[in-house]
Amino acid sequence: MELRALRYFVEVVKQQSFTVAAEQMFVTQPTISKMVKSLEDETGSPLLLRDGRQMVLTDAGRIVYQRGQEVLAAYAQLQAELNDLDKLGRGELTIGIPPMGGSLFTPAIAAFRQRYPKVELKLFEQGSKAIEAALISGELELGGVLQPVDDQIDVLPMTRQVLWLVARHGSRWDALQDVPLADLAHEQFVFYGESLALNDVVLTACRTAGFAPTIVGRSGHWDFMAALVLAGVGIALLPAPYCRRLDAAQFTCRPVVTPEIPWEMAIGWRRNGYLSHAARAWLEVARETLPGLTTDNFTHPPTFDVPAPAPDRAKPALK
Numbered sequence: 001m002e003l004r005a006l007r008y009f010v011e012v013v014k015q016q017s018f019t020v021a022a023e024q025m026f027v028t029q030p031t032i033s034k035m036v037k038s039l040e041d042e043t044g045s046p047l048l049l050r051d052g053r054q055m056v057l058t059d060a061g062r063i064v065y066q067r068g069q070e071v072l073a074a075y076a077q078l079q080a081e082l083n084d085l086d087k088l089g090r091g092e093l094t095i096g097i098p099p100m101g102g103s104l105f106t107p108a109i110a111a112f113r114q115r116y117p118k119v120e121l122k123l124f125e126q127g128s129k130a131i132e133a134a135l136i137s138g139e140l141e142l143g144g145v146l147q148p149v150d151d152q153i154d155v156l157p158m159t160r161q162v163l164w165l166v167a168r169h170g171s172r173w174d175a176l177q178d179v180p181l182a183d184l185a186h187e188q189f190v191f192y193g194e195s196l197a198l199n200d201v202v203l204t205a206c207r208t209a210g211f212a213p214t215i216v217g218r219s220g221h222w223d224f225m226a227a228l229v230l231a232g233v234g235i236a237l238l239p240a241p242y243c244r245r246l247d248a249a250q251f252t253c254r255p256v257v258t259p260e261i262p263w264e265m266a267i268g269w270r271r272n273g274y275l276s277h278a279a280r281a282w283l284e285v286a287r288e289t290l291p292g293l294t295t296d297n298f299t300h301p302p303t304f305d306v307p308a309p310a311p312d313r314a315k316p317a318l319k
Contacts, residue, residue: 001042003075005035006068009047012036013065014133016055024126039064073138080141080276092120093278096131096143099220100198100239101265104158105144107289112282119278127220128197135270141279145268146197155266156283158290163202163237163261166229167252178255185211188234193220198263202237205261226251239263 011021012032022029040047047061057065079092097105102125109121124131124140131143136152149155165179173179184206191213192199199218206213216234219225222242229236230250240263243253267286269275275283 001039002035003072005039006064007072008032008035009039010065010068010072012048013055013057013061014130069137069139076139076141077274080274080279091118091276091278092122093142093276093282094122094124094140095282096124096126096134096140096145098128098131098144098146098265099125099196100192100222100263101128101144101146101158103241104265108282108286111289112285115285116278116281119281127193127195129195129200132197132268135268138270138273141273141275142267142269142282145266146201147264147266149266149268152271153268154271155268156286158265158267158286159241159263161239161241161263163256163263164240164243164253165256166226166236166238166243166246168230168232169248169250169252171252173254174252176254178257180258181205181209181256181261182211182258184213184235184256185209187214188216189213190217190219190225190228190234190236191215193218196220201263202261205259208259237261 008021008025008027008031011025012018015021015024018029018032018036022032025032036047043060043064045060046058047064049056049058095105112119113121124134124143126134128144128146131140132145132149132153134140135143135145136150144158145153145155147155147157165173165184167173192202203213217228219228222238225236225238226242226246228234237256238253240255243251246253267283269279269283
């Protein structure tokens with residue numbers, strides 16, 4: 001069996017879509033279909049069946065999927081161990097970068113590139129949930145994950161922030177110090193993509209506050225979410241550091257409370273798994289550069305001009 005065919009098949013199963021799998025692997029859909037068909041011809045049995053909008057694995061498909069993941073993980077480890085022979089003289093390292101956490105990795109990427117110029121860094125740009133799954137399966141050595149994580153993963157914490165409300169300036173929240181989450185029950189939300197861990201975190205928080213959010217749009221990119229807010233599509237909940245980057249003349253940003261919604265990013269790796277010299281070097285560089293993240297405003301809250309609380313007799317009634 002070709003490794004490439006196994007990789008494409010595993011991706012189709014993960015994405016539950018030939019089209020999405022093709023996009024993730026940067027090939028055409030016919031290429032994906034042809035490779036999956038070649039696996040079926042080789043095994044002499046269909047591997048996937050369609051049940052409405054879902055793809056269902058056949059008995060043979062389940063075996064190929066499970067063993068295929070093991071083969072791909074073993075191949076990734078083989079490559080890592082061979083790269084280690086040169087002690088970072090050459091080689092490559094793939095790191096999972098979640099859409100909302102890219103800025104956290106920038107200092108480490110720059111420092112690693114300067115220190116180890118012959119090691120090629122490849123960025124696996126997926127949501128935290130996909131990165132966590134790739135770490136557990138052995139496809140990735142390192143990646144950015146949103147805590148809490150599976151107990152099969154060890155982490156190096158990067159930052160702990162909370163989510164803030166983002167609305168257009170001139171909204172009813174301009175005069176408030178903070179916003180109880182329950183007060184947003186009747187708002188329309190620009191939400192996170194379903195593949196992102198933050199989607200689950202915010203949904204859980206909203207349910208805890210007693211409501212299901214009305215979702216009018218989704219994205220994994222904070223700047224696009226903010227643009228949709230400015231266009232009047234709805235409100236958004238973003239990690240505090242990104243709020244600092246928004247124009248206070250156009251946006252109102254306030255802390256969300258009762259409950260606070262945490263955004264705790266970390267670098268993760270598989271517990272008791274093999275870490276190449278490149279991966280260990282990356283962690284060393286990351287530990288050195290993490291204190292420098294203060295320059296990116298990832299360790300301080302935004303400095304929006306939040307009004308001072310009025311005397312009790314003048315407090316507006318919250319509805």
